[in-house]
Amino acid sequence: MRFQVPQFVDIEDKIIGPFTLRQFLTYVVAAMLLVPVYIYSDLSLFITIALPILGIAAVFAHLKIYGRTFSQVTFSAISYASKGQLYIWRRLKNSPLKIIDDEWDAARASAAADRESASLSSIAQSLETTGNVSKQDADDPLVV
Template sequence: MQHQVPQFIDVEDKIFGPLTAKQFFYVAAGGSIIFIMYVFFQMWLVILIGVPVAAFSLALAFLKLNGIPFIKIVSNALSYASSNRLFLWKKVPKAVKTEKEILGTQIELSGTKLTQNRLQDLSWSLDVQKNLNIKR
């Protein structure tokens, strides 16, 4: 039984004439921003701000650098700019303790304090263990 394998699965469908859905929405968003600016602002301001908006929306729709879509490049640049960076050659020196700090700290012994009752309980449990080992 033979099955047909789909070809060109990485090519997006052309939905709006020669444009894909993504391309159409990028161009439509840029055009609507420019239209809203045309309604509310003077013409010199619309041209001044509208040209970069149009260039950016057209770049989002059509530009690929080294086969990578421009939207991916913009998102990678924004994530890089907002993330923390680790510079191994800019190490922060560790704080060195002085002798006064070292001698001033008191060393506490770990463990609980032995009271007379606790000491008797430990002695009894050791005797029980000793008696069990002898009987075996």
């Protein structure tokens, strides 16, 4: 083997205790948000505010959806929702179809008449023979 290929590239290194650098920084940001609340409020208000913030920080630090972090999924969802959507075809409810010319209308009417005149047995026969139906009598090559 000429080259040594690294394995487990997608696994982040544990840098600070059991946390990766990204997880640790997420908890640091949450703590920085909670320090002023702890200093300027009483304990019950601090606990009321700290629990949701720490819960959200834990979700952002640890949750992965299909191998992507929750912050990446959230960013993708926000960018998808904020950009314009491209509609290739959108049917309007009250817009009637417009016929371009009379020849096309006549061809459509004759095709509808042909469909109505086709009997159920001929349709069944064409389905059974995969469309190879001849309405003329043919000579049998085996009969002499």
